[in-house]
Every structure is written in C-alpha cells, then in structure tokens.
Amino acid sequence: MRKNIYSVGQINTYIKNMFAQDFMLSRVSIKGEVSNCKYHSSGHIYFTLKDGSGTINAVMFAGNRRGLAFRMKEGDKVVVTGSVEVYERDGKYQLYAREIALDGAGSLYLKFEALKRELAEMGMFAPEYKKPIPGYARRVGVVTAATGAAVQDIRNIASRRNPYVQLILYPAQVQGEGAAESIVQGIRALDALGLDVMIVGRGGGSIEDLWAFNEEIVARAIFACETPVISAVGHETDTTIADYVADLRAPTPSAAAELAVFDYRQFAEQLQGFRQQLARGMMRQVDAARTKTEHMRLRLRYLSPENKLRENRSYAAELEERLRGCMERLLLERRHSLALLSGQLEGLSPVKKLSGGYSYVTDAAGDAVKEAGKVACGDELWIRLWKGSLKTVVTEVYDE
DSSP, X not given: OOOOOOOHHHHHHHHHHHHHHOHHHHSEEEEEEEEEEEEOTTSOEEEEEEETTEEEEEEEOGGGGGGBOSOOOTTOEEEEEEEEEEETTTTEEEEEEEEEEETTTHHHHHHHHHHXXXXXXXXXXXXXXXXXXXXXXXXXXXXXXXXXHHHHHHHHHHHHHOTTSEEEEEEOOOSSTTHHHHHHHHHHHHHTTTOSEEEEEEOOOOTTTTGGGGSHHHHHHHHHOSSOEEEEESSTTOOOHHHHHSSEEOXXXXXXXXXXXXXXXXXXXXXXXXXXXXXXXXXXHHHHHHHHHHHHHHHHHHHSHHHHHHHHHHHHHHHHXXXXXXXXXXXXXXXXXXXXXXXXXXXXXXXXXHHTTOOEEEETTSOBOOOGGGOOTTOEEEEEOSSOXXXXXXXXXXXX
C-alpha cells in the first residue's frame, strides 16, 4: 500500500488552517512575564511570554500599537490578547498581540474594554444623547460617600461660589461589594426629586477601588437619568465607563462642583453690568424720545391752525399798515395837486378879479361884451361888480 507523501509547505499550510479554524485560538488572552522584548525600527514589537511551565513567542505589529497604553519592558507581568497562528514559512506558531495590559489590572482592563465597546455600539456614548448642563442650577444632587474628601470639596466649592444653591446628598457606597447597586439607588432617588443637575463620583483610588463606576448597571442608570449628570470619578487621569455615559465629565469632584454651581459673585457683577447697560440704553431712548417730541412740538407749532392764524393776522396787519401808508401818501399827493389846482383856479377866478376892482359886462342877452365896437349908443348893459351889479345905457362908444 502506497503511503501519502506531503511537502513541508503543505503540512505547514494544513496546520495553519487548523489553527485558523480553532475559535478559541482566534481570540485568546494569555498571562505571563515579558522577556526578550525588542522594539523594531519598523514599529513592530517582538517578545517572549513565559511562565513557570513554558514560553510562547509573540509579536505586536505597528498597526496594533494603539492597544498598548504603556512601554513594555523585560520582567513585566502582562495579559496579552490576540490570536495564535502558524508562521507558515518557519512552521512555528506564535502569538499575534492586539492588546496588552499589565497583569493585576489586566482582567479588569479587558472587562472594561469589552463593556466600553458594547455600550459604544449601543450608542450610549453618542453626543446627541448628552443633555446640556444648566447654567444657573438651584438644586444640585450629589451621589457619593457621606465621608471623604470628595463631598467636602464639593460642599466647600459650592458654598464659596453660590451659598444659595441647595446641595442634596445621597450617601452611597462607592467601593466594594454592593457599591454599584448603592450608586444606582442614589441616582434613581435623586432623579425623582426633579433636580437641576446631579454629580456622581468619588475621590481617587486604584482601578479596583473605582470599579463600581465601570459596572453596566451604573452606566445604564446614568443613561436613563432625566437629570443632567456630571461624572467626577477619581483624579484627572482616571477614566471610567460612567465618564463616557455621563452628560459631562469632570476631572475631579472639585471641578464638578465648579461646573455645576455657577459663581454668584460673577453673576452679580454681570447683572450689575446688564443693569447699567439697560439704564444707559433707557436714557438714550428717553433722550431720543425727548428730541423727537421737541421736534414734533416745533413742527406742530409751525403747522398748527393757531400759528397759521397768527401768521395771517400779522400778514393782514402788515398789509393794513402798507395800505394805510399808501393811502396817506396818495392823499398827500392829491392834496398837493389840489392845492396847485386851487392856486391855479384862484388865479383864474372872476370873483378874485372882481374883488380887485374889475367888473364883468354883459349885454341884454347875457353875452359878455369884449369889444367896444360891437356896442351901440343906447344899448343896455349889465355891469357886474365884486358886490352887486349895475344896469346902464351906453351914451358914447370909443372904439380905439
């Protein structure tokens, strides 16, 4: 019977396919001590993972370096997550690392990352679900331990910034068994009071101390809370799942108090500034209204019937004065002309001539006698004197 004979490459390919088909080996987490750690110039990291029972070669390619939050070195106790595959050319299997975490925090870190990815895929971190923090909160809820630096910092800062703000504390257990359930109860209890904003947090500690804020039930309680939530867990470098779900993250409890409680003194100064601006604006409006009123008054005065009548009276008086002047000048001129004509008439007046000793002679028919040759002896004539008249008979005629 003829035996099947395979090449080395065929066997290596077959083994590689077997590894690839093994679901467990496609994503596995291995704990061990780092040795032979080398950072290659290409960005890849080559190292060996060992424990008391054996070793395994491992590599983290440059593209996966974002899964390493620290610089790995010889002797580090780590948990490496990745896949075990066969390098076909050499026929050797090795661990291809995608994430590396220090041991101790390693299991918690993996749990943290898994929950973080799950909640992110559900949209619980999406910005469109973030509620705005009110600028002028009057009632602020605090879910934290009744004792400790966190609550004291929040009280001190709140009283300094605004002594009129009411702080309502729910004394929750923030560490150890049952802490997550206590925090959830506190969130729900304060949310039912209709507060303006809520602070959920605690002081600093290890990842184990802060773990209650990485629990899914706490994340869901914050997400479902109708009251805007500010997370304030640990120190500035600490990050929890609660920070991602909350409407706003504060690096410390003190910072959370500053974000939640507005500064009353600053508000009072702003209010005073607004009051002064309003007063100046009102004075400008009043001055403008006065100017407009005065303008309208003058315009009304100019256009009013009374003013028109007054102007017409003045104009009529002026016309009357001018007419009187014209009449006086005309009368004076006429008097002067009359005096001249009167003088001329007086010079031609028969009465005046008669008063000077002259007489006026007419014949019997009443015609004036101007020539002696037209009168005959015996004609009757009338001689009119200045006073009286004479009737005479011509006795002699001298025609010279």
